Amino acid sequence: MTDTVSASPIARARPGPATLIRRRKRRLGPGRRIPYGRLLGPLLVLVLWLAASGAGTLDPRIIPAPWTVVHTADHLWSTGTLPTDVLTSLRRAAIGFGIGLVGGVAFALAAGLSRIGEALIDGTVQVKRAIPSLGLIPLFILWLGIGESFKVAIIALGVFVPIYINTYAALSGIDSRYVELAEVVRLGRWAFVRQVVIPGALPGFFVGLRLGVTGSWLSLVVLEQINATSGLGYMMFQAQNYGQTDIIVVGLLIYGIFGFVSDALVRLIERRVLAWRRTLTN
Amino acid sequence: MAPHVDQLTRPAVRIAGLTRNFGARRVLDGLDLDIRPGEFVALLGHSGSGKSTLLRAIAGLDHGVAGSGELTAPDRVSMVFQDSRLLPWRRILENVVLGAQGADARQRGRSALAEVGLAGRERAWPNELSGGEAQRAALARSLVWDPELLLADEPFGALDALTRTRMHTLLRELCERHQPAVLLVTHDVDEAIVLADRALVLRDGRVGLDIAIDLPHPRSYRDGHLGEYREQLLAALGVVEDVTTAGKGTEA
Numbered sequence: 001m002t003d004t005v006s007a008s009p010i011a012r013a014r015p016g017p018a019t020l021i022r023r024r025k026r027r028l029g030p031g032r033r034i035p036y037g038r039l040l041g042p043l044l045v046l047v048l049w050l051a052a053s054g055a056g057t058l059d060p061r062i063i064p065a066p067w068t069v070v071h072t073a074d075h076l077w078s079t080g081t082l083p084t085d086v087l088t089s090l091r092r093a094a095i096g097f098g099i100g101l102v103g104g105v106a107f108a109l110a111a112g113l114s115r116i117g118e119a120l121i122d123g124t125v126q127v128k129r130a131i132p133s134l135g136l137i138p139l140f141i142l143w144l145g146i147g148e149s150f151k152v153a154i155i156a157l158g159v160f161v162p163i164y165i166n167t168y169a170a171l172s173g174i175d176s177r178y179v180e181l182a183e184v185v186r187l188g189r190w191a192f193v194r195q196v197v198i199p200g201a202l203p204g205f206f207v208g209l210r211l212g213v214t215g216s217w218l219s220l221v222v223l224e225q226i227n228a229t230s231g232l233g234y235m236m237f238q239a240q241n242y243g244q245t246d247i248i249v250v251g252l253l254i255y256g257i258f259g260f261v262s263d264a265l266v267r268l269i270e271r272r273v274l275a276w277r278r279t280l281t282n
Numbered sequence: 283m284a285p286h287v288d289q290l291t292r293p294a295v296r297i298a299g300l301t302r303n304f305g306a307r308r309v310l311d312g313l314d315l316d317i318r319p320g321e322f323v324a325l326l327g328h329s330g331s332g333k334s335t336l337l338r339a340i341a342g343l344d345h346g347v348a349g350s351g352e353l354t355a356p357d358r359v360s361m362v363f364q365d366s367r368l369l370p371w372r373r374i375l376e377n378v379v380l381g382a383q384g385a386d387a388r389q390r391g392r393s394a395l396a397e398v399g400l401a402g403r404e405r406a407w408p409n410e411l412s413g414g415e416a417q418r419a420a421l422a423r424s425l426v427w428d429p430e431l432l433l434a435d436e437p438f439g440a441l442d443a444l445t446r447t448r449m450h451t452l453l454r455e456l457c458e459r460h461q462p463a464v465l466l467v468t469h470d471v472d473e474a475i476v477l478a479d480r481a482l483v484l485r486d487g488r489v490g491l492d493i494a495i496d497l498p499h500p501r502s503y504r505d506g507h508l509g510e511y512r513e514q515l516l517a518a519l520g521v522v523e524d525v526t527t528a529g530k531g532t533e534a
Contacts, residue, residue: 177363177365177367178367178369180343180363180367181363181367181369181380182380182381183342183343184341184343184359184360184361185380185381185382185423185427186381187380187381191381195369195372195380196369199369199371199372200369200371202371274371275407276370276371276372276407276408276409277370277409
């Protein structure tokens, strides 16, 4: 049982056809990453749109041609209110997102690191989670007025929940073996939190962050279409009244681009911060 | 060679009447054990015989486990686990110096890594190491503490046979250089004989067998003298070694 090295003359002696051995491809992984691959899907949609409009199969009253949309966007940008609308929307999303992010992380830390915090916060947030943020709009209008603060508050809530849920789950799911290790090397409480708990919870946090980013745009669209006098949603709402499909498409495209870019940004940060992870995707 | 410990009077570990219960089950039942400074002790026993319970009690990791008894352990205690237990989000050097204090901590970490043959891998991620390398990094992490007592809970259990043999040699070298007392939990009787100065078999919550292994180092698995120790230990573990002589097992 102690002989670990054994040549296998039997296997070698067996005659067999000389076959060309190729290196097999990895079968189960998805393979190499395509550079800028995430842009391929949207580009394909754009090409189809161009082709369909060019061939005249798309009714411009339903979906305007891409060049009409570009022209309208250019016109709105140079003569209209588009720059202000975009800035207003961006500001709302950014402030709401910022508050939701800070709040979500702070509450998750409080709930994940102390039993009192857990008892007070977690149940409450789980209840809140069952109430759709958008359902709170009437109440928030009564409390905060129909100005900016209620919009920011709704967006912040929409961002808060996914960030809290995922970060808290990650914090409380830290492997107990690492807790044991920290005790053996006598980490203090703060060092334990800083070196073990927080880095270990980062993957969960990033899941929450990506959901939160998308959530902030989602809330924004709804808020601006119902309760606003400026912003992209308002612009689209007005266009709806006059049947200007090209303006609606401009608005939708800008939302789409914002969503795509912000998600890509979070992914980029995630890849940098979580460089230690080697998963199927890279 | 066995370390010269005669002149040292105080044992590194002194355990008297140690009892540990999990619910109604008494895992350790009045266990007594002294380990001298620099002594390499291997601890054998069946699964569930309380080996890990004892180790965790000495390491002070058994919060909330009911029990009594006296236990004295040194200040500087290190532990190596069956898994390397490296934090995947810290580079190797950061893992090795985890919790280490002092301005020279990183320097100590570097030299510990060099000692286990991982010089140059300081900036690697744990994911990038092989099983053997990861376990060597774990050894380096325990060395940084300059331990008076090294606790090892089946540290080589998950390694392949070839790597395990290399790790044995490395561990023995490190122990001879740094002279910690060692308590090594293992399932492997041969591993115990090859490495330890003394082998214990845990039975019914106490030390059932306590034998000195008086063979010169380095020892080889092929050494003929291993046989008698193996028989003693296997008998204490209740294992009949040779299937063909199983019928005669009672005459011993």
